[in-house]
Amino acid sequence: MQNKEIVLLAARCADEKKAENIKVLDLNGLSSLCDYIILATVTSKPHLEAVEDEISTRLKQEGVYKLNRDGGESMMWRVADYGAFLVHIMTQEARDFYALDKIFSFGKELDYKKPKAAKKTTSKAAKKTVKKAVKKVTQKTSAKALAKKTAKPAVKKTAQKTATKKSTKTTTKKAVKKTAKKAGK
Numbered sequence: 328m329q330n331k332e333i334v335l336l337a338a339r340c341a342d343e344k345k346a347e348n349i350k351v352l353d354l355n356g357l358s359s360l361c362d363y364i365i366l367a368t369v370t371s372k373p374h375l376e377a378v379e380d381e382i383s384t385r386l387k388q389e390g391v392y393k394l395n396r397d398g399g400e401s402m403m404w405r406v407a408d409y410g411a412f413l414v415h416i417m418t419q420e421a422r423d424f425y426a427l428d429k430i431f432s433f434g435k436e437l438d439y440k441k442p443k444a445a446k447k448t449t450s451k452a453a454k455k456t457v458k459k460a461v462k463k464v465t466q467k468t469s470a471k472a473l474a475k476k477t478a479k480p481a482v483k484k485t486a487q488k489t490a491t492k493k494s495t496k497t498t499t500k501k502a503v504k505k506t507a508k509k510a511g512k
């Protein structure tokens with residue numbers, strides 16, 4: 328994965344753990360500090376820990392590890408340094424006080440959410456072509472199904488006639504033999 332994809336994954340992890348006001352700022356070429364910064368707001372220390380753990384765990388699965396971490400047991404703010412990007416997880420009070428949004432306002436904000444499936448608009452000609460193809464397939468399928476339905480009763484009738492003829496011949500042969508035996512006695 329490229330750095331940008333990893334950063335967006337980290338932001339989605341924070342979102343999954345209900346972090347609020349998540350911002351992903353692209354500082355690529357604008358700062359010597361890092362290429363990206365993620366800012367996320369949490370409501371409590373357990374919430375902060377849950378968001379941090381989720382990001383850390385998911386990025387480890389991708390082979391991306393923290394280079395450094397700051398904030399220790401702070402109940403207000405944690406920073407994880409992943410080299411190319413920093414993840415700041417903080418309470419609203421800390422976010423207001425340190426104003427990182429303003430400090431890094433020169434960065435371009437990225438949309439971290441997965442893009443929704445785009446609705447495809449098709450032309451009338453394409454729709455007609457699809458309808459014709461569906462109609463042909465439906466007709467072929469219907470014709471095959473009809474052939475199978477009509478073939479089965481015909482096969483059954485032929486089998487019944489053959490069985491009837493055989494049983495009639497067998498019965499006739501038996502009757503002739505009985506008659507011959509009676510006549511011979």
